Amino acid sequence: MTSDESTTTARYREVGPSLRYLLIGLPSAMVTIVLAMLGVVAAVTIAVFGLGLVLLPWANAGLNRWAALHQAAAARLLGTSAAPLPPASTRIGPSATLALLRAPATRRVAGWLLFHFAAGTLFGLVAFVCAGLAVMVVLLPFWWLVPGPPLQVAGFQATDWGSAGLLMAVCTVISLTLARWVVPALARAHARRTLSALAPSRTEALEGRVEALTATRSDVVGAHGAELRRIERDLHDSTQASLVTIAMKLGMAREAGDVDPAVAKLLDEAHAGTEQAMTELRSVIRTIYPPILADRGLAGALDALGGRSGIPVSIDSGDLGRVPVAVETAVYHAINEAITNAMKHSGASSIEVRLRREVDRLRVDVVDDGVGGVDERRGTGVRGIRSRIAALDGDVSITSPAGGPTAIAIGITCG
Incomplete structure (x- = not known):
């Protein structure tokens, strides 16, 4: 199979997912405008009744979940991944509501709602026409079996085999044209715009990264502190105690009678070296984690x-x-x-x-x-x-x- 044939086959494979994506988007756009209006009503009731302080966080959480569903669908269509929307807060109160209204994610979802209503409706209608024409292509050969008025497309009726054949040819050409070039392009455009509209800006991404690094740094600082204490405790309780024992034994050996002068000199030097090592170790312990801090x-x-x-x-x-x-x-x-x-x-x-x-x-x-x-x-x-x-x-x-x-x-x- 040549590269051109492979490209053509791949494009035809896009038709089904793209058509399904846009057809689902048509009723979804209708639901979206209703949800958006409910969100506006919840916001208005803040000033009028104060009820919006309770309703708006829950409305925003619902809109976020709705947007997240479409974000996932768009990512699947394009075969990519998408940065998840931040979890919506349902905290109640004036300060929480003010923070919600100021949040960049709130503005992104609001902008996507308007886009999806407009583009989802228009693109969905194109997909609906494409699917409808395909259905008519299947039904037109049986125009004579359909009871009631004759089958018609855009005002043209199938009253005999000639008109039925002409309509079937026209519907086939238009349907294949829409399915081959228009529907996949519209679906990709809608999906790309959905992902870009709901994606965090560069500033938001950097802020999120800073927050994650801050949390990681906090964990590292805590672990580092615990490790400092462990090292100080091990040096104090184990290494220093061992040096003290060695110094005591060297002192005892030095004071024992009948020791060769050369051996006595070595014992003196070893004892002095052990004392010096303990002094340096105490200094290191104080540098690592001063015991007085623990006390x-x-x-x-x-x-x-x-x-x-x-x-x-x-x-x-x-x-x-x-x-x-x-x-x-x-x-x-x-x-x-x-x-x-x-x-x-x-x-x-x-x-x-x-x-x-x-x-x-x-x-x-x-x-x-x-x-x-x-x-x-x-x-x-x-x-x-x-x-x-x-x-x-x-x-x-x-x-x-x-x-x-x-x-x-x-x-x-x-x-």
């Missing part, structure tokens, strides 16, 4: 941090609610680094640390009364703060004019 929480840990500093540190933490472990750790180390930098380089006499929770975001401000003039290019302290916070999708802003004060503002998501 006293972020607010308590910061109070202890301020109490250990060499200059007065005022901590105002308020009610922070639940803060993920990874966020607690990053904020604790960032504030610790900021306080350390202020004590080392700014000559500050006091430091103020303020923490506040804004819905799902934690805001931190560290202000010192030092000489200012922070230069991020000289040193790694500020860069370290930025990298810790940026790893959790946070932001850091630093204001440090010459003569001071230096203010570090941190914002980090807690969701």
